[in-house]
Amino acid sequence: MPTKSALFYDYPPADGDVFGLGRRERIAGITDLYPDVVTGGNFGDHAAGLFDVEVIFATWGMPRFTDHHFSRMPGLKAVFYAAGNVKAFAAPLIQREITLVSAWGINAIPVSEMCLSQILLSLRGYFRAARRYREIKTHEAKVFPRTGIFGETVGLIGLGKIGTRLRTLLADYPVRVIAYDPFLTPKRARELGVESVSLPEVFERSLVVSNHTPDLDSTRSVLTAAHFDEMRDGATFINTGRGAQVVEEDLIRVMTRGLISRRSWM
Secondary structure, three states, X not given: OOOEEEEEOOOOHHHOOOOOOOHHHHHHHHOEEEEEEEOOOOHHHHHHHHOOOOEEEEOOOOOOOOHHHHHHOOOOOEEEEOOOOOOOOHHHHHHOOOEEEEOHHHHHHHHHHHHXXXXXXXXXXXXXXXXXXXXXXXXXXXXXXXOOOOOOEEEEEOOOHHHHHHHHHHOOOOOEEEEEOXXXXXXXXHHHOOEEOOHHHHHHHOOEEEEOOOOOHHHOOOEOHHHHOOOOOOOXXXXXXXXXXXXXXXXXXXXXXXXXXXXXXX
16 A cells, blocks of 8 residues: 655745645655645644545645644654754654654755855945946946955854855855854864854954844844944845844834945845
């Protein structure tokens, strides 16, 4: 008998189907796939058909299971999560010794590559030049000072999978990399070739600050006006962490003080 499986996720269709492009069909070809997508909201409607499920394929919107869920799926052995951070739902699975596999590593590849491209463009002054050209429509858009890449400082906040991979990509360019991560040890800093600094120092010294802080309750609202106010003339802030880590009102206040003409925000 083929392994019984089910799909669990809940996110807007407009974001694209992670299990599209034939992936759902491949799963159905190697398992006995439950026909409907299950969410935290509709679980009760489908519980009767999930009793024999052994494997779940999931992505964004995976619910955090309780005893109620596990009692309806007593044979559950593994969850394959096609996204990164599993903190929101992992604990109950691990406590029951259910195998949990995440796409954490491969998910870091496109994000780090996108950040690298934005860092290089920022160091060359691309965003300021584009904005200036829209304003004046002449070659004078190129007259402002721009340092280029050689010897400049890039600051990383967080050295998890994405931050570490980005550091590896930056090794091909003549930039100085400083980093803040509360769990960064001196040994790890030497291995990565980064200078470990405080969070305020990342903002004060870097021409590009790239945020890769994990999405935790403890990291909400940690980036405030006190940080953005200290950024260098022409500096860029890139946020691929979470919007909740930035105090949005502070960011708007700094920008509307006229600093938007000197800084870039992404």
